[in-house]
Amino acid sequence: MFSNLSDRINNTIRKVRGRGRLTAQELDGVLREIKLSLLEADVHYKVTKSFVNKIREKAIGKEIEKSLSPGEVISSIVYEEMVHILGEKNEALNFSGNPPFVIMVVGLQGSGKTTTTAKLARFLRTKGRNPILVSCDPYRPAAKQQLSIMAKRVNAAVFENDGSSAVDTAKACLKFAKQAGKDVIILDTAGRLHIEEDLMQELEEIKKITSPKEILFVADAMMGQEAVNIALEFNKRLNLSGVIFTKIDGDARGGAVLSIKSVTGSPIKFIGTGEKVEDIELFHPDRVASRILGMGDMLTLVEKVKQAETKDTDIIKKLKTRQFTLDDFLEQIRKVKKMGSLAGTLKLIPGLSKIRLGNMEEMDKETKSIEAVILSMTKEERKNFRIINASRKRRIAKGSGTRVPDVNRLLKQFNELSHMMKGLNKRKAMQMMQNLGSYPKMF
Template identity: 40%
Template sequence: MLENITNKITGIFQGLSNKGAITEKDLDTTLREVRVALLEADVSLKVSKDLIKNIQEKALGQKVIENVQPGQQIIKIVSDELTEILGSQSSELNFKNKPSVFLMCGLQGAGKTTSIAKLAHYCQNTLNKTVSLVSTDLRRPAAIEQLRVLAQKNNIQFIEPSSEDVKDIVQTALNQSEKLLSDILIIDTSGRISTDEELLIELKTIYELAKPQENLLVLDSMMGQQALSVVEAFHQTAPLTGFILTRLDADPRGGVALSAKYQTGLPIRFFGSGENITDFEVFHPDRIASRILGMGDVVSLVEKAQKDFDNKEMENLQAQMMSGKFNMEGMLKQFLQMKKMGGMSGLMSYMPGVGKIKSMMENADFDEKIIDHQIAIIRSMTKQERSDPDILKASRKRRIASGSGRQVHEVNRLLKQFEQTKKMMKQAQKPGFANKIKNLLGGNQMPTIE
């Protein structure tokens, strides 16, 4: 997510750390490079110019704080300004009415229907709200069926359209959701193109009838600057209250995320971070700014871990590690939890120094499928073999390789990795281990300023 802009900006600031001092000329050169990186990431010209201007004004007027190196102060200013452009703080949903009505609109192919299911799942499982869904998309083949299936699959109430008239569908859904005592009614609208006058009129009709507390536009983050004209067309038809960005995980540039809030004044509420129903995150501007600057997003990682991990299971696993009783069963649980978190690449996207970590993984020719292969190998072991890998000799290794569909050398590689993991667990308990990891990920000191 946002790899291009993150890699370029972290590379630019890494250049500052290689200097013994930062002059005003160094600052000008650095900010010029930042501006180019922003424009290449599809950030609008206005946003790029204003961001650089604000950073320059604050950096030149900044007093040097004792014990804080000037390079670090500059990065702090950049982080603050990025956060301001992204929206300062996350925006809460409006739950004043019962049911609170959320209208969802967007272009064809933007991922609107899937985002509705993700939003409903989030509201039910994270916010503990009861949700009902209804579709008014009578144009796209199987659009209603798609939402129905997603609702049934995720235990979300689906209200069947009452007729072929969108007014009747909306009014019936409003009445029925009230009888069901739903906290939220989410209305799916037809996917449309901004120049389709007929469908825009239909959207306005639904908006005026439903009187929604939230009118959220689903935006494909890979649209680039075209997205801003789309926002304007929808906003004029039915006033929007915010955005949901889709495919941000697949967009290496991130220009829409940096431009949308600043140029429209509307907050980004959520973003899709994958294909699963749970790959849906609240948009925290400060955390996204931290990711762009290569400082990671450890808070979101912890929150994701708390949501996805079985606490009791993890406590038992941690106790095993600390006591030196870590075995193949524990390693299997680690792999399964990692898969649940989005695999190694999913985990690494939250970590500080992500660019350096990914580079190390690429240089090591790391393949995500290796984890699947290793899970298969461990599952081909007996209970005794998982508990005591030392008993694995040649004949057992051949049987395990055959049972998992892998090669014997892959079994040997897994066993070697297991021994290295055990060794690292012992080292992790020693003082200074955290500093070693920090140095590995490029924890350089920042330069001073003249």
């Protein structure tokens, strides 16, 4: 997601980066390019228009005020505006008042509600909450079962009330949760269209009875602007407290994500990044903006690495010290297996978003043979892969049950990776990071 938009905007900015001045005509050209990039990424036309107008206003003001280079001015303004339209900061779930806190999960059929319900339960459990899940879907026979299976995966309790209506089930669950000391209830509702009047009324009734702290609209990012239009309709009926975009891992252009806050007023609270229960992240506008602008997402990575309890030789530390050996590579691969996909994680590192992710994704599947190859190397070889000559390669291939081309490929990929890691330390990357936002010094 966002890769085309990211490429286009960055190319546009790059063109004016080295320039001393920017004429009004040139500024117009840059803004026109940015506008086209946004429209092409499926950003809502109204959002695009106001985005470009704001950049124009600010660019003119800033250039007079300070003698920065046009590239610096434009990139920092684009970053600021992008953070703004994405919602400024992460909006936390509302847990004010007395428990149990009800979270209603609503949306179209197949948007990812049940999966997201389980993901939320897992997330909340890591925050010390004790959630109970309930399927308010008496219509689809397998719906309850699906939720139970997913709940088991995340070790969360499920409330069952066979044969009852959605409203009665919600009501009964509320009563039960109070007795059972559950502090959060997540209501997984049936998928529906906003034009299905009886089903929309059902949601209104559940809302009335359970007084939810959160009504979260689950939007499928792959649907593009249509997801935004439907969120708007749900918002009219239910006054949504937030949106969760799922399937961010797909190849959607991303315009819906950039538009939804401005169009509906509802903030994006989380994003779903895969089918697995751990594939959920808090939505951080600043991090997403920096990802779009090609600076990777250092802070999300830091958080992920922390979550996997990596304390000592993590990637970040290696970046600091500019050493990255095959041993670290092996260690990362093992940790990454815990964290989720390797490709997904590598995409978060500034500069690596451009790496051939096709290869990286394949590598995910090949972790076993990578492990075997690295483990067949001597200590010295792992420290300095350049000493691995043809005869050493033959020995390693034999020892790991692979072939010499496999060893070559691994070394080539490792070489590319370590180059990119080093590239991160370049002064320019530093300047970019500092120019564009509130980043702590990382290396």
